[in-house]
Amino acid sequence: MTALTPATQSPSVRLFHASLVWPLQLTPLTRDISEGRHWEVFEALTKDSAWRLIDDEFTEDPTQFEERHYREFVSFLPYVQRFLYGEGRSRNSSADDPPGNSPMHVFRRKDIAKLRLTLRRDQAPIELHVVHLDLYFFHDLDLIQLNLEIRSNDLPLDTVREILFRFGRAYPSGWEETGEGLHNAYLAEWLDADGRVIAQSDTRKREKYLGYVCTHRSPCISEHWACLLRPLVLAHSDEPGDLRYRLIEYQRMPVMSFIAVDNPRQLSREQWVRLGLATTLHPDEALPINEPMVLEFEQRYCQDRFWTDSAAGPNTRFMCTGNAFTVVGDAAAPFFLDSERGVLAQFRHQYFLVFLIAHLHRASLLIFSEILVDAVNDLDIRNDASVRRFKRRIRSNFETFLRFTHRYWFHELSERPHVQAMYRLCANHLRNDALYDDVRDEIREMSHYLDSDSQRRQSNTVVRLTVITILGLIATVTTGYFGMNIIPFGEGPVWQRAVHGLVACGVFIGLVLFAVARSKRLSDFLEALSDERVTLGGKFRALWGVVGRQQR
Incomplete structure (x- = not known):
């Protein structure tokens, strides 16, 4: 140098x-x-x-x-x-794709x-x-x-x-x-x-x-x-x-x-x-x-x-x-x-x-x-x-x-x-x-991070929908067994049938909203119910957690 x-x-x-x-x-x-x-x-x-x-x-x-x-x-x-x-420009350029x-x-x-x-x-x-x-x-x-x-x-x-x-x-x-x-x-x-x-x-x-x-x-x-x-x-x-x-x-x-x-x-x-x-x-x-x-x-x-x-x-x-x-x-x-x-x-x-x-x-x-x-x-x-x-x-x-x-x-x-x-x-x-x-x-x-957060939210939604589907499946099978005619709501005056329909609709909406609100706890209960290692008392405690206070 x-x-x-x-x-x-x-x-x-x-x-x-x-x-x-x-x-x-x-x-x-x-x-x-x-x-x-x-x-x-x-x-x-x-x-x-x-x-x-x-x-x-x-x-x-x-x-x-x-x-x-x-x-x-x-x-x-x-x-x-x-x-x-x-x-590049060309006289043969397409009008749909100009340069x-x-x-x-x-x-x-x-x-x-x-x-x-x-x-x-x-x-x-x-x-x-x-x-x-x-x-x-x-x-x-x-x-x-x-x-x-x-x-x-x-x-x-x-x-x-x-x-x-x-x-x-x-x-x-x-x-x-x-x-x-x-x-x-x-x-x-x-x-x-x-x-x-x-x-x-x-x-x-x-x-x-x-x-x-x-x-x-x-x-x-x-x-x-x-x-x-x-x-x-x-x-x-x-x-x-x-x-x-x-x-x-x-x-x-x-x-x-x-x-x-x-x-x-x-x-x-x-x-x-x-x-x-x-x-x-x-x-x-x-x-x-x-x-x-x-x-x-x-x-x-x-x-x-x-x-x-x-x-x-x-x-x-x-x-x-x-x-x-x-x-x-x-x-x-x-x-x-x-x-x-x-x-x-x-x-x-x-x-x-x-x-x-x-x-x-x-x-x-x-x-x-x-x-x-x-x-x-x-x-x-x-x-x-x-x-x-x-x-x-x-x-x-x-x-x-x-x-x-x-x-x-x-x-x-x-x-x-x-x-x-x-x-x-x-x-x-x-x-x-x-x-x-x-x-x-x-x-x-x-x-x-955004993708994983979206997947987490989707997973939670799927869990909630799964719980609601299981509960709905119970109601669907039960009513299907009786032919959907346990109570003859189709008979009687129009106002009576309308009241019956409104009451039933309100009850079902309440049940669905309750299931959505408690879907996380219901999911925990279903998981405990399917786990053979959990005792019968533990499964009842998980069920009580659905309607009782949230377990810490």
Whole structure:
């Protein structure tokens, strides 16, 4: 292993391109709007806002279909293609079974053109261009994913590392003595095309965050993030809104970064480690050289298929920690910066979808687990309404999990070795397979519990019906022996026969109700009667238990 060397002077990043992928949980819709899906309700609410539903790239005119979209499509296996783009179209498609669309719906807003970041107090602000701002909805999942894509040119490498560390935090984890949000950018501002401020961060409002957590037992998010998501509103806030969301994990958002530098082989190992772990290592912190993540950095987080020693090599290094996906390459290589066929195009399309799917899996599984925990916490076995609600929630969660497994859960995304290798690297660091097994076992245990409880109730019902049938059999055989004419009820005036019928009906109803009420004790008596080991006195005591006080 190469020894760590002191960091050299910070090189210049010719192109910095980054994407935040922020999964959020949607709360169930209220009853008055529950007929629509989340994305349909969102579309209805955003008619007067900047969010707009966008069509996919598969336009009716093939001349408008770009090569980068084609390369993206053919990079994935057929079942992943059906998830991302919908089912294949054919002129011979049956009218009874039309091809299905993608279960993914994307909204985009274009009113935000720039992001102005002031990383620290007294530092000059940095402006980054906002390339895309999208919101992804998914069928059958109470989940959205916010995607913010930004880019800039000619930034110092140290500045890029600080952006990756400080930006993409939903709320401050604490405050400095000067009142600044701990680990946050000093100020983040969204700008429109004319440079006007649309919203800005408020992480310095310490009392706002303290009061919110104290009142709602839930974290509050910074105003500039809340502004992006409206008309979606935070679940526990007092702000009115039909569509509400809550955080799934902690405040650090998953991020992808594309970094083009001159001669990347001149970077020291410390610079590589700090780039790969930029979201977790404080820029001012000394490198923890004895940490396993530093000692085993190359083995754990690097995929060096294209990091070749030859002069003609791509000189491109891929690094992934799960929450951070970083691509570093040579700014002098035209293929690395090619936005149509090169690494940049792959980063924005194939690798973005790989990262999005991996985090879709993790977020969905965490939501399933959260629903199970919430259902158990809500259960009161002494309340019948609570028990029924618990059963409905568990069965609904089980059905949704089955649909998730067959529609969204993949182990292999692509036949291309490097795309598949990056997916496995990301999914392994996120522990998606282990998390899936845990959630599946939890749901299976819940389902088995409900099945066993239903079988127990059915068994008790069968016991009661059996006891009543035995008693009815005695009456049926006896009356059948006498020809059903022991007392001539069929003779006499009409009123007398009606009274006889009502009295007999009342007596029989009383006997049946008594048998149902004492069916458990009658069952115990019949069991004692059939047991040859029970003495005659014991059988009489069991009979007395039917009409007397319940035996302890």
